[in-house]
Amino acid sequence: MxxxxxxxxxxxxxxxxxxxxxxxxxxxxxxxxxxxxxxxxxxxxxxxxxxxxxxxxxxxxxxxxxxxxxxxxxALTKNHARTSALRGLLDRAFGGTMGSMMHFLVEEEKLTAKERREILRRLSEDQA
Amino acid sequence: MxxxxxxxxxxxxxxxxxxxxxxxxxxxxxxxxxxxxxxxxxxxxxxxxxxxxxxxxxxxxxxxxxxxxxxxxxALTKNHARTSALRGLLDRAFGGTMGSMMHFLVEEEKLTAKERREILRRLSEDQA
DNA sequence: TGACGACTTCTACAGATGTAGTATCTTCAG
DNA sequence: CTGAAGATACTACATCTGTAGAAGTCGTCA
Missing domain, CATH: 1.10.10.10 (Winged helix-like DNA-binding domain superfamily/Winged helix DNA-binding domain)
Structure with missing residues (x-):
């Protein structure tokens, strides 16, 4: 196991x-x-x-x-649980890297245009 | 079940x-x-x-x-399987919406600076 | 031709998960 | 005090998952 x-x-x-x-x-x-x-x-x-x-x-x-x-x-926060779950998915399905999942999301059109804009906005404002 | x-x-x-x-x-x-x-x-x-x-x-x-x-x-492609798995995670842990997962990723600092740049690059080039 | 190796199908079993019944105990309203 | 309402602990059982042994079949090489 x-x-x-x-x-x-x-x-x-x-x-x-x-x-x-x-x-x-x-x-x-x-x-x-x-x-x-x-x-x-x-x-x-x-x-x-x-x-x-x-x-x-x-x-x-x-x-x-x-x-x-x-x-x-x-006994754990929702974010903690989400992080674990995401980690699990990454390990199982995406070779363990966030990058390959993001690649998948972006390339495979899993995001709507709205989501893309939203992400762009968040990322860029956060990064500035 | x-x-x-x-x-x-x-x-x-x-x-x-x-x-x-x-x-x-x-x-x-x-x-x-x-x-x-x-x-x-x-x-x-x-x-x-x-x-x-x-x-x-x-x-x-x-x-x-x-x-x-x-x-x-x-009998299915890796992308198909990944999509199902992601769908499952979304349903279970993120209220079923891509948006809330992205929010989580961006806000919770689950991404490294490099990943952020990478995503930004892909998203913006793809969107142009 | 017979043993060896590779493959197959069957069977098994423990632990996790989904789902719930039963028996028992506690408490509050009369 | 008694009984209904609601809580608890225990038990149960089917299915899924992880892991593998056992026994039978087939081809090949000495």
């Missing part, structure tokens, strides 16, 4: 959904997460609870009891 | 390795792939063979017998 350095945790699709909900309404209970997800999923309460328990194991969430209820907060 | 439209197949980490090898030396036998991978992995021959069989099932590879040996060719 590819054993990437601990700390570089990869989230599964379902886990991302839960994390998004937690980032949105932390500190959150499983019930809060279920409500936040709304009709985005049809999950049973226990499904969410199970995933949150696993996310605690993975180190993506922290939990604390309040009365008889577990309250969860993220 | 999140049931994305078939066709939008997501490759696992090990599968990416195999696919990279096949793209590199197609048409390729399992042996070719194993050789191409070199010391990148310690896989047994049958491990590679199993994965290639699964990739055929998934529709990522096509196979044909030559004598008593299976010869494989990719």
């Amino acid at each position: 590819a054993q990437r350095k601990r700390k570089d945790l990869q989230l599964s699709e379902a886990e991302w959904k839960v994390m998004h909900a937690v980032w949105e309404c932390a500190p959150a209970t499983a019930r809060d997460v279920l409500d936040t997800l709304g009709d985005e999923t049809e999950w049973a309460y226990t499904t969410v609870k199970t995933m949150m328990t696993r996310l605690v194991d993975k180190g993506a969430l922290k939990t604390k009891m309040r009365g008889n209820t577990s309250v969860y907060v993220p | 999140a049931q994305r439209k078939r066709k939008d197949l997501q490759l696992s980490e090990a599968e990416w390795k195999v696919m990279h090898a096949v793209w590199e030396c197609a048409p390729a036998t399992a042996r070719d792939v194993l050789d191409t991978l070199g010391d990148e992995t310690e896989w047994a021959y049958t491990t590679v063979k199993t994965m290639m069989t699964r990739l055929v099932d998934k529709g990522a590879l096509k196979t044909k017998m030559r004598g008593n040996t299976s010869v494989y060719v990719p």
Whole structure:
């Protein structure tokens, strides 16, 4: 099994959904997460609870009891998770370099004209 | 289980390795792939063979017998696979929009100065 | 012709992921 | 005090992923 350095945790699709909900309404209970997800999923309460328990194991969430209820907060920021996920994609699919992904984006027309302008604007103003 | 439209197949980490090898030396036998991978992995021959069989099932590879040996060719291009993978990352981690990923890249300093210059160059020359 | 090597198909098994039921416990409203 | 509502921990099970052994088949070389 590819054993990437601990700390570089990869989230599964379902886990991302839960994390998004937690980032949105932390500190959150499983019930809060279920409500936040709304009709985005049809999950049973226990499904969410199970995933949150696993996310605690993975180190993506922290939990604390309040009365008889577990309250969860993220153990990493959304940006941190995004960075890991991106890193994973880069490693798997783009030979590990940002450059080759950018090349792909630019050459393969994955960007709309609007996105291009936006990026140009940001990059150049930031660089000045 | 999140049931994305078939066709939008997501490759696992090990599968990416195999696919990279096949793209590199197609048409390729399992042996070719194993050789191409070199010391990148310690896989047994049958491990590679199993994965290639699964990739055929998934529709990522096509196979044909030559004598008593299976010869494989990719059933999708690297760019196609990259697009799917990127799409997956976008959906999972960036709310499904390219824009928010680019925002992340630009604002979060994920790019080196060199990469920025490179992107600027490509974008602007392409846009002219 | 028989052993060796290369290939194939089958089977296996552990860990991760998706999804949820069940049994139990806590609390609050009557 | 009792029961419903809601929380928890445990258990379960199918599928996917990573990894590979076992057994059978075929061609070749001595």
